[in-house]
Amino acid sequence: MNTSETLARLRELMGKKENNVNTYVVVSEDQHGSEYIAECDQWWAFISGFAGIYWYISPRCTDVVTKVTLVMIESSEDTHLGKHLEESSRIGINATLITVQAASSLSKNLTPSKSTLVSLPQILADQIWIDRPVLPKNPIVHLEEKFSGESHESKLGRRRDELNKKQCRAIVLSAFDEIAWLYAVVTMDSVTLFVQGGALADVDVKPYEEFWTSLKELKSEGKGDRAYTASLSDAKCWVVKV
The missing domain is CATH 3.40.350.10 (Creatinase/prolidase N-terminal domain)
Incomplete structure (x- = not known):
């Protein structure tokens, strides 16, 4: 074409x-x-x-x-x-x-x-793009704390402290550098990573395509219907307030 x-x-x-x-x-x-x-x-x-x-x-x-x-x-x-x-x-x-x-x-x-x-x-x-290239599925590796400088648990704790301060129930990270630093969806009791199948091992994940469906489900569990943006990190992110 x-x-x-x-x-x-x-x-x-x-x-x-x-x-x-x-x-x-x-x-x-x-x-x-x-x-x-x-x-x-x-x-x-x-x-x-x-x-x-x-x-x-x-x-x-x-x-x-x-x-x-x-x-x-x-x-x-x-x-x-x-x-x-x-x-x-x-x-x-x-x-x-x-x-x-x-x-x-x-x-x-x-x-x-x-x-x-x-x-x-x-x-x-x-x-229109019939022969559109497929989304890359390069392997994702886990970095030990000696390379990352901070444990995953510590990062989650600091993010949840910020969520509490802002009276928010969850934060959605969409930028790749933020996802690499943490995970994609953080609530007060769970962390979910949306990624192409086969990219990770020993981690609970959901298919990349299910992100928007899961976000709607998260919203339906709350009492509000407003969405906010916030600067809980140096890059852009979404915060869902309930």
Whole structure:
């Protein structure tokens, strides 16, 4: 499938009743906000035909991919969208690919044009990318305390102390460095790691694909319906308050 066919198929999906968006944001991040992206998560490269992290932009780029217009912007992406979109536009994006802070900033910049940010349940590009590479399943190894500098029990204790201070029941860590430092979901009585099958031994794990289902179950066990972000570590994370 060439770029023209890919864009045509994407626009077809955008126009479907269940999506109904006239603008679609293709991000350059994965669901963990990683700096280096696995091949299976390079959505922008699949859609546009441009690969790599750093691009050399020149007028000749328009000769390479005739259906893609490269625009040099002097401001942030959300500010640019807010200024150049038609009034009352519907901008679609999959919520798992954008942080709460970024979504809030984008929505704020869309307000003057009366445009709306729409959370789509699926990544549209995934429905087109038939030969999408599989998610890497590299082995994960456990580091002894002499290498990590602190025991797992000590780390959990400090995280739970912070949860108590903030009157939160659980914290969800999504960044890979945070997951490597601790685990993925920490509550007051359990720790759960969501990972590809076969990556770990001697550790209780759940399939990577079950994360969102388990998060909903965790929420249903509580008494509230609010979600918060917090800085319990140096990187971004989700906190579910009940």
